[in-house]
Amino acid sequence: MTQPSPSYETPLSRAFTNQVDISLPIICGPMYPCSNPELVAAVSDAGALGVVQPISLTYVHGYDFRKGLRYIRTLTDKPIGLNALIEQSSKRYHERMVQWIDIALEEGVRFFITSLGKPDWVVKRVHAEGGVVYHDATETKWARKAVDANVDGLIAVNNRAGGHAGKLSTQNLYDKLRTFGLPIICAGGISTPTEFRHALEQGYAGVQMGTRFIATTECNAPLPYKQAIVDANETDIVLSERVSGTPVSLIHTPYLDRLGLKTNRFEKWLLRRQSTKYLLRTLYMLRSLWKLKRAILDKTGRLDYWQAGKSVQGIKAIEPVSDIIKRFAGN
Numbered sequence: 001m002t003q004p005s006p007s008y009e010t011p012l013s014r015a016f017t018n019q020v021d022i023s024l025p026i027i028c029g030p031m032y033p034c035s036n037p038e039l040v041a042a043v044s045d046a047g048a049l050g051v052v053q054p055i056s057l058t059y060v061h062g063y064d065f066r067k068g069l070r071y072i073r074t075l076t077d078k079p080i081g082l083n084a085l086i087e088q089s090s091k092r093y094h095e096r097m098v099q100w101i102d103i104a105l106e107e108g109v110r111f112f113i114t115s116l117g118k119p120d121w122v123v124k125r126v127h128a129e130g131g132v133v134y135h136d137a138t139e140t141k142w143a144r145k146a147v148d149a150n151v152d153g154l155i156a157v158n159n160r161a162g163g164h165a166g167k168l169s170t171q172n173l174y175d176k177l178r179t180f181g182l183p184i185i186c187a188g189g190i191s192t193p194t195e196f197r198h199a200l201e202q203g204y205a206g207v208q209m210g211t212r213f214i215a216t217t218e219c220n221a222p223l224p225y226k227q228a229i230v231d232a233n234e235t236d237i238v239l240s241e242r243v244s245g246t247p248v249s250l251i252h253t254p255y256l257d258r259l260g261l262k263t264n265r266f267e268k269w270l271l272r273r274q275s276t277k278y279l280l281r282t283l284y285m286l287r288s289l290w291k292l293k294r295a296i297l298d299k300t301g302r303l304d305y306w307q308a309g310k311s312v313q314g315i316k317a318i319e320p321v322s323d324i325i326k327r328f329a330g331n
Contacts, residue, residue, distance in 0.1 A: 008197050008330065016183050016205040019132060019152070020111050021079050023047035024329050025206030026196070027155075027185060028213045030083030030113060031163070031307070033060040033296045034221050037068055039321070041075035042218040046325035051081035051113060054100045060296065065100055069107045082109050086117035105129045113155060120149035134185065138166030140176050153183040155208055161188030162211045162309030165239065165249045174202055191311035193328050211308045215318045222299045225306045226318050228253075234310035251312075253304035 013025040028035075028043035030053035037057065040050035050072075057068040072080060082104045084097055101112070101122060110131040114122050123133045127150070134153040135146035143154055156173045157166045166173060170186060177184050183205035190196055191212040199207050214221050215229045228251050239247040240256065250256060 008193075008200060008328075010200050010205075012183060012203065012205040013200050016153070016185075019183070020049060020081075022049050024325060025200070026325070026328060027051060027081070027113075027206065027208040029163075029187060029208045029210035030056075030081075031210050031214070032056045034210075034214050034219055034307075036061050036218075036220045037063070037072045038075065038220065039213060039216065039218045040080055041072045042216070042321040043213060043325070044078040044080050045076035046322045047078070047329070048325055049079060049081055049111065050076075051083055051111075052104075052109075053083045054097075055085075066103050066107065069104065069109070073107070079111060080109060081111035081113060083113045083115065084119075084122055085115050086119060086122060087115075101125060105131065114146070114151070118145055118149060119151060123150050134183075136187070137177060138164075138173075139168065143177050143180060147180045147182065151182070153185065153205070154180065155185045155187050156204070158186070158188035160234075160310040162249045162307050162311075165247055165309065170199065171202060174204065178203060188309055189311050191314035193330070195311075195314065196328050209311070211311045212315055212324065213321065214308070215315050216324065217318065217320045221296055223318075224300070224304070225296070228304070228306055229308050229312050229315055230317060232308065232312040234313040237308060237310050237312065249307060249309050251304075251306045251308050253306065255304045 016025050017023060024047045026048035028040065028048060028050045030051040032053050033056050035053040035056045040052055043050035052069065054065060057063050058065055063071065084101055086097060105126065112122060112126050112131060112133045113136065114133055115136040119133060119135050126133050132152045134155050135151045136155045136157050137143035137146060138157045146154065154177055156177055157164065158168055158170045158173050159166050165188065170189060174184060185206045185208050186199040186204040187208035190199060190207045190209050196207055211229060213219060215226045232251055236252050237249050238252045238256065240250050
């Protein structure tokens with residue numbers, strides 16, 4: 001007897017889950033610094049897709065990259081993905097990313113999310129091994145470059161996302177990206193089964209959630225960080241230009257009041273100049289990598305430098321990943 005399709009399933013979501021060999025069209029977004037191996041594994045083991053953030057795995061959580069992937073494999077045999085931030089800020093970083101991608105492929109990873117660059121070389125390398133590449137896009141021009149590079153799908157990062165948020169609403173961004181004819185994943189503003197189903201009804205093939213998975217027992221973020229997510233409303237989420245030079249979503253805290261959210265006039269001038277833009281953004285990023293690492297390793301919560309998206313509105317408790325996935329699946 002044929003089993004009925006799950007209530008959330010659409011032809012597009014079914015195509016996505018078949019493409020990446022998962023049960024539920026949900027991606028745990030790669031998060032610096034919150035993507036610890038146990039969280040990645042728990043999401044995949046529950047039937048969704050956990051994605052490794054390599055700088056988080058190595059720099060924050062202290063794993064040799066290959067050993068970290070193999071550790072995750074001791075926790076689950078389900079598919080996992082890898083995030084490749086491919087902006088060529090330095091030759092050394094690019095060489096390291098090439099090496100990470102090669103190792104991931106050797107270790108059986110076949111789903112990749114590319115960000116902040118032209119993904120043509122990643123696509124060629126991954127497609128040669130039968131893998132799949134989706135690319136982050138906040139607007140049409142970035143999507144077009146990815147489509148020209150022959151990516152398999154797009155991660156539509158909207159204005160409710162955590163991390164580097166976009167400027168467009170969920171619906172407006174979908175309307176602009178659908179013309180490319182690729183599967184689109186909704187990234188931003190999803191933390192409840194109702195929001196999940198609504199995204200699929202809009203035409204998205206799946207959703208990517210980050211903030212919802214920080215407030216879980218498997219994430220090793222400090223308890224005060226998780227509780228801040230539970231306690232926050234969407235009006236508590238602010239955009240800071242001082243993380244990377246582009247807007248990043250953070251929970252409003254006293255520390256941010258002291259730091260400030262806007263770049264000053266001199267910094268804005270440097271960011272407009274081609275010769276200094278990448279240098280300043282690199283300096284911003286290095287400073288923020290260090291601060292965010294300190295914030296997640298400090299279990300007291302005194303370093304309240306916490307990324308989150310507007311999906312905090314629907315998060316009411318710190319829960320095991322499996323409970324969240326079961327609820328989204330309608331079980």
